[in-house]
Amino acid sequence: MSSITDADFEHTGPGRPAGYLLRQRWQPVYAAEELDAGRAVPLKVLHEELTLYRGEDGAAHIVAGRCAHRGVLLSIGIVQGDCVRCRYHGWQYDETGQCVDQPAEPKSFADKVRIASYPVEEYFGFIWVYLGEAPVPELPRWPELEPYGRFHVIELRKWNYFHDLENTVDDVHQYWVHKTGIYQDDGMAGEFPEITAEPAEFGLTQTSRFTNGFVRRLALLMPNTLYFNSGAGVLRGFKSFLWNVPVDDESHMMFFLFIAAQLPPDVGARVAAGVRDARKYLGELRPVDEIVRAVLSGTQRFDDIEDRPDQVLIEDGIVLLGQGVLPDRSLNQLGSSDAAIVLLRKLYARELAAVEADRPLTKFPTPDAAALARLDGRNPEASERPIQ
Ligand code: FES
Numbered sequence: 354m355s356s357i358t359d360a361d362f363e364h365t366g367p368g369r370p371a372g373y374l375l376r377q378r379w380q381p382v383y384a385a386e387e388l389d390a391g392r393a394v395p396l397k398v399l400h401e402e403l404t405l406y407r408g409e410d411g412a413a414h415i416v417a418g419r420c421a422h423r424g425v426l427l428s429i430g431i432v433q434g435d436c437v438r439c440r441y442h443g444w445q446y447d448e449t450g451q452c453v454d455q456p457a458e459p460k461s462f463a464d465k466v467r468i469a470s471y472p473v474e475e476y477f478g479f480i481w482v483y484l485g486e487a488p489v490p491e492l493p494r495w496p497e498l499e500p501y502g503r504f505h506v507i508e509l510r511k512w513n514y515f516h517d518l519e520n521t522v523d524d525v526h527q528y529w530v531h532k533t534g535i536y537q538d539d540g541m542a543g544e545f546p547e548i549t550a551e552p553a554e555f556g557l558t559q560t561s562r563f564t565n566g567f568v569r570r571l572a573l574l575m576p577n578t579l580y581f582n583s584g585a586g587v588l589r590g591f592k593s594f595l596w597n598v599p600v601d602d603e604s605h606m607m608f609f610l611f612i613a614a615q616l617p618p619d620v621g622a623r624v625a626a627g628v629r630d631a632r633k634y635l636g637e638l639r640p641v642d643e644i645v646r647a648v649l650s651g652t653q654r655f656d657d658i659e660d661r662p663d664q665v666l667i668e669d670g671i672v673l674l675g676q677g678v679l680p681d682r683s684l685n686q687l688g689s690s691d692a693a694i695v696l697l698r699k700l701y702a703r704e705l706a707a708v709e710a711d712r713p714l715t716k717f718p719t720p721d722a723a724a725l726a727r728l729d730g731r732n733p734e735a736s737e738r739p740i741q
């Protein structure tokens with residue numbers, strides 16, 4: 354009998370079942386364009402302190418967060434060639450984590466010192482890491498989607514990652530929480546769809562069927578990737594991915610990737626460039642986290658949140674942090690419209706029980722581009738609508 358409970362979904366440190374499950378997949382960890390050659394930055398992923406640096410020849414590498422000598426963060430060190438040198442006493446590590454120089458020690462000591470290093474890839478504008486056991490799986494790729502315009506959004510959220518995972522397959526909240534979105538799109542305003550959830554070989558789908566024939570489908574690719582292409586709202590024409598990557602149990606990073614796969618290439622590229630420019634403007638606005646906490650503390654009304662391009666993140670943030678940073682999910686009373694959340698928890702419970710019992714995990718193959726297209730929502734009016 355498994356001892357896995359809902360509380361186990363939230364704990365992703367090394368040695369915890371959910372930590373093991375998430376480590377068996379490649380995870381995005383950084384925006385590739387924001388890491389210049391010769392630069393090192395600190396990362397925390399799944400509770401592990403890491404050093405991400407780009408060697409002088411342009412290749413990105415990830416090694417342990419701290420120097421083996423006396424524990425200083427290597428991210429404040431000096432990148433030289435493909436190596437990073439500790440700022441404190443100059444120990445130098447290559448991209449495999451092998452210590453290759455200790456200026457104040459005999460050479461034989463360096464040979465005995467090695468820190469952790471991890472496989473790294475760059476794809477779709479992100480730097481990815483694999484923290485799991487060998488063999489290292491292939492990074493999922495969608496070559497058919499590579500030619501299209503795209504943009505990404507990366508956001509730090511200061512609560513447990515499982516909140517966002519559940520929120521992504523919960524279409525009912527869209528009606529109550531968001532001022533913009535499918536429920537405000539033509540033909541769906543003020544209507545509750547019929548919501549169902551089905552298991553799939555990659556994880557699960559949640560389907561919302563509206564009376565006008567519009568069908569929106571969300572796909573959760575186990576364990577922590579969302580895919581959707583609703584054909585409605587501001588993201589009409591964009592294939593959308595979201596990876597929820599734990600930093601630790603009390604925070605996570607959201608990596609959104611939007612690919613303009615159903616827009617003419619010039620339109621898609623223009624929209625994507627416009628959104629990239631908008632980031633500078635967003636950086637000048639009041640921080641999302643500050644507004645979330647102001648509403649939760651009662652100093653600002655939810656209804657007074659200003660209209661801005663990232664208001665969906667603010668609106669979601671309020672109801673997600675509103676559940677608490679690390680709540681007790683076993684107290685939840687789930688209803689029929691929570692079908693996808695019930696299924697998600699069942700899948701996690703099954704996989705974590707397998708980890709606990711040392712049984713093989715389900716493979717959950719990543720859908721290729723054709724399989725993604727079969728998941729896409731259907732909008733009977735889409736072809737009549739001009740693309741804006
Ligand atoms: S702490 Fe890094 S070289 Fe001493």
Ligand SMILES: [Fe+2]
Nearest residue numbers: 526527530669
């Ligand atoms: Fe939402």
